[in-house]
Each structure stands twice: as C-alpha cells, then as structure tokens.
Amino acid sequence: MCNWQRLLCATLLIVPVSFGWAESNIAPNFVVVFTDDQTYRAMGYNNDDVQTPHLDALANEGMIFNRAYVSTPICVSSRASMMSGLFPQQHGAIALNSSGFRQQFIVDKSMPTLAGMLRAHGYDTGFCGKSHLGDPKQYGFEFGQEHRGLDDQEAFDFAQGFIEERAGSMKPFFLWIAPHQPHVPLLPEQQWLDLYDAESIQLDENFREQPLKVSHFNQGGPGEHYYRDSKYTNNYKKLSAGPPRSKKHMQDFNKAYYATISHLDHQVGELVQQLKDSGQYGRTLIIFLSDNGYFLGNHGLGNKITMHEESVRVPFFVHGIGVNARGKRSNSLISSLDVFPTLLEMAGIAIPSHLEGKSLVPVLSKPKKTLHEYVASECVGVNGEAGTGHRMVRTNRWKYMLSGVNEEALYDHKTDPYELTNLIDTKKHAKVRKRMRGYMREWMDDVGDTHPRPPEE
Ligand SMILES: [Ca+2]
Numbered sequence: 346m347c348n349w350q351r352l353l354c355a356t357l358l359i360v361p362v363s364f365g366w367a368e369s370n371i372a373p374n375f376v377v378v379f380t381d382d383q384t385y386r387a388m389g390y391n392n393d394d395v396q397t398p399h400l401d402a403l404a405n406e407g408m409i410f411n412r413a414y415v416s417t418p419i420c421v422s423s424r425a426s427m428m429s430g431l432f433p434q435q436h437g438a439i440a441l442n443s444s445g446f447r448q449q450f451i452v453d454k455s456m457p458t459l460a461g462m463l464r465a466h467g468y469d470t471g472f473c474g475k476s477h478l479g480d481p482k483q484y485g486f487e488f489g490q491e492h493r494g495l496d497d498q499e500a501f502d503f504a505q506g507f508i509e510e511r512a513g514s515m516k517p518f519f520l521w522i523a524p525h526q527p528h529v530p531l532l533p534e535q536q537w538l539d540l541y542d543a544e545s546i547q548l549d550e551n552f553r554e555q556p557l558k559v560s561h562f563n564q565g566g567p568g569e570h571y572y573r574d575s576k577y578t579n580n581y582k583k584l585s586a587g588p589p590r591s592k593k594h595m596q597d598f599n600k601a602y603y604a605t606i607s608h609l610d611h612q613v614g615e616l617v618q619q620l621k622d623s624g625q626y627g628r629t630l631i632i633f634l635s636d637n638g639y640f641l642g643n644h645g646l647g648n649k650i651t652m653h654e655e656s657v658r659v660p661f662f663v664h665g666i667g668v669n670a671r672g673k674r675s676n677s678l679i680s681s682l683d684v685f686p687t688l689l690e691m692a693g694i695a696i697p698s699h700l701e702g703k704s705l706v707p708v709l710s711k712p713k714k715t716l717h718e719y720v721a722s723e724c725v726g727v728n729g730e731a732g733t734g735h736r737m738v739r740t741n742r743w744k745y746m747l748s749g750v751n752e753e754a755l756y757d758h759k760t761d762p763y764e765l766t767n768l769i770d771t772k773k774h775a776k777v778r779k780r781m782r783g784y785m786r787e788w789m790d791d792v793g794d795t796h797p798r799p800p801e802e
Pocket residue numbers: 381382419420528636637
C-alpha cells in the first residue's frame with residue numbers, strides 16, 4: 346500500500362501540509378515544467394537581460410541547481426530519456442528517430458516509464474504540451490494529450506482544468522507540462538517584445554559570426570552548422586539566413602527568444618496561482634527544466650546538438666514539498682536523468698536498478714552534497730549513422746568532448762567558462778586528460794556506444 350492509500354484508510358486523519366512530506370505521510374503531487382530549447386542563461390536568475398519574475402520567485406523560494414546537464418541535447422531523445430531514465434543509446438530514441446523507444450516502451454512494454462510507474466502506484470497522471478514520442482497515453486499517462494499550439498495556451502488550459510478537478514482531492518497527481526516555447530518558430534506577442542530593447546541585449550563572450558571548422562561544432566552531417574533563426578520570428582521581423590550572422594542580428598533574435606520566455610513565465614505564474622487556489626500547492630513539488638539548451642550565436646552557432654555548455658546545460662530548479670534547504674543554490678552536478686528516481690523516492694516507490702540517474706532527495710536537504718563524480722551527455726546518430734556525433738563527460742571543473750571523427754576537446758571551467766581554449770594537447774593537463782578519457786570509456790561501455798574508445802595513456 347502506498348502512502349496516499351494509507352492516508353485514505355486512516356479515518357479523519359488530517360495532517361497539516363506545511364509539514365515535510367516525509368513526516369506528514371502525504372504522497373506529494375508532482376508538476377514538471379519541461380520547456381523546449383531554453384538554454385541555461387535564458388533565465389532571469391542567471392541573466393539580468395531576461396525578465397522571468399514568476400520563475401525567479403519560485404526558484405528563489407526553492408533550490409536552484411547551477412550545474413544541470415541534459416542526457417542529450419535534442420528534443421526527441423531528451424524526452425525519451427525523461428520518460429525512461431536512460432541515455433539515448435539505451436532507450437533507442439536516437440536523434441529524431443524514436444522507433445527503438447517505441448519498441449521497448451510502447452509495443453513490448455518490456456521497460457517501465459516514469460508516468461507508468463507513478464500511475465501504477467496510485468497517481469493521477471496528466472500530460473499536456475509537446476510529446477514528440479506519439480500519444481502520451483501510450484507511454485503511461487492516463488489523462489491529457491499532445492497539444493500542438495505554439496503559444497502553449499491549450500497546454501496551460503488543460504493544466505488548469507486538471508488542477509481544478511483535483512481541488513481538495515487526497516489522491517496525488519503527476520502533471521507533465523511540456524511547452525513548445527522558446528523553440529523556433531518564435532511568435533512573441535507585442536506585450537512581451539515591449540519588455541526588451543534589442544540594442545541593450547548583451548551577447549555572451551563566446552559569440553562569433555561563424556563557427557570554427559572543427560568537428561565539435563558540426564550540428565548534423567560533416568560540416569553542418571545549422572542556423573534556424575531565419576524566417577522564424579515572423580510577427581516581429583524577418584531575419585536573414587546565416588551564418589555568418591552579425592551582432593545586431595543575434596540581438597534581434599535574442600529579443601524574440603527572451604520575449605517568448607517572458608510569455609512562458611507569465612503562464613507559469615498563472616499555473617502557480619491555480620495550484621494555490623486548488624489547495625494543492627502545499628503538497629506539490631514543482632520541477633522546472635528544459636529538454637536542451639540553445640546556441641544564441643555562441644561559437645557562431647544556432648540550434649543545439651553539440652556538447653558545449655549552451656547546448657547541454659539547462660536551467661533547473663525545484664520548489665515546494667520535499668525541498669528542505671530552501672532559498673539555496675546548489676553547485677552539485679546533476680543530470681536530467683535524476684528526475685525519474687527523485688520522483689520515485691518521493692512517492693515511496695522502489696527505484697529500479699537499471700535507471701541511470703540518482704535521486705536528488707539528499708541534495709534537497711544538503712545542497713553541497715556531491716551526487717555525481719561526473720555527468721555525461723550524448724547526441725549520436727544525427728545523420729542516421731550509429732556512432733557518429735558527439736559525447737561529453739563533465740566534472741565540476743572539467744569537460745571532455747569526443748566527436749564522431751575522434752577529435753577531442755578538454756576545457757577548464759574554472760578559468761574558461763565559455764569554452765574558448767581547448768587544452769587537450771597541453772602537457773600540463775595530461776593527468777586530467779587521462780582521467781577524463783577514463784570516465785568517457787566507462788560511460789561508453791555503460792551505454793554500449795559503438796564508437797571507438799578514446800586512447801588509454
Ligand atoms: Ca528541444
């Protein structure tokens with residue numbers, strides 16, 4: 346019997362929700378907001394240029410994770426990772442091809458999904474927004490559907506109805522909200538554009554007009570440097586294709602991108618109010634993250650896919666029940682794969698041993714606690730070939746990247762947060778290189794990567 350069932354059996358047992366979830370024995374609700382293509386620095390609390398007052402308030406009341414990395418920086422694979430708790434080469438959604446995931450998790454049902462496990466343990470499970478993996482009812486959700494509206498209003502309307510229907514209910518729920526924003530096409534309304542002056546927007550230190558001719562910057566097949574910004578801001582201004590792209594061009598794009606995020610911020614603010622009105626706010630854990638980042642002209646790139654910070658590092662915060670050290674920022678290195686086991690632990694469900702992530706629950710009380718020695722990310726098979734593409738391992742200080750043509754990169758984040766200097770051939774860093782190559786080999790063995798391993802030294 347799970348916690349909420351025990352509670353229902355306990356006649357007239359009323360426990361104040363202001364108690365911690367463990368003490369109160371109330372099964373927590375979970376609301377996950379999983380945005381699309383929102384890079385780490387596109388959040389008010391990480392960047393003064395961006396206006397996200399509702400998200401900032403939530404994050405500052407909860408716990409902000411400064412070092413959160415996605416298992417893969419591409420939409421379909423990242424979504425499949427959230428639902429499966431596995432890396433792409435394990436769950437089978439490689440780049441934009443989800444057939445392997447379908448076979449294991451939908452057709453054979455040989456592997457459990459996050460929604461399926463929570464539902465089996467008494468949770469009402471609701472989905473709204475972007476699926477990218479087909480009908481969400483096929484992979485564990487009982488309520489909801491995919492919503493294709495790019496302004497996400499349909500999705501947030503569904504969320505509102507879902508929450509209102511559960512006002513005062515003791516049965517816990519898991520609500521997955523997957524907005525399209527700020528993925529291109531960007532269609533910001535004037536009221537959000539009015540918040541920003543393009544000329545005053547600061548570009549990052551690693552802005553370039555076009556990328557270096559190195560495989561680490563390829564975003565698909567050999568030599569491809571996608572730039573998806575042209576024509577996509579069509580109710581604001583039509584931007585020409587690139588690269589190269591000018592500073593002014595990128596400021597104009599950022600204005601539309603940030604305006605879209607401010608719209609999303611407003612929608613999340615309304616959602617929080619609905620949770621409060623329903624009486625469910627006090628027993629709800631909110632997790633906010635994005636499926637991948639985005640290059641805003643960083644390194645001369647648009648899009649995502651490569652292993653640089655702008656692509657693999659995302660905004661991530663938690664708020665509400667279970668967050669015992671509130672108002673803190675954690676530098677603990679975490680992965681998007683940690684969400685699955687975190688929710689299971691909080692729901693009192695045994696964590697299956699095959700999951701790749703670790704529960705964040707210990708960090709929610711001790712923000713300095715180390716959870717991972719390193720985290721990994723991959724984006725392989727973008728051009729349809731297994732083994733091609735990019736991989737990285739990241740410790741608190743160092744990042745090691747291995748491309749599909751065996752080029753390597755080593756960055757020191759203590760001195761080089763914008764990844765401008767590749768130290769892979771620097772004699773002084775031979776020991777670090779050896780250690781990072783070892784982590785990479787270990788991770789490649791774990792996921793069954795078909796690509797040749799980095800050399801042993
Ligand atoms: Ca995405």
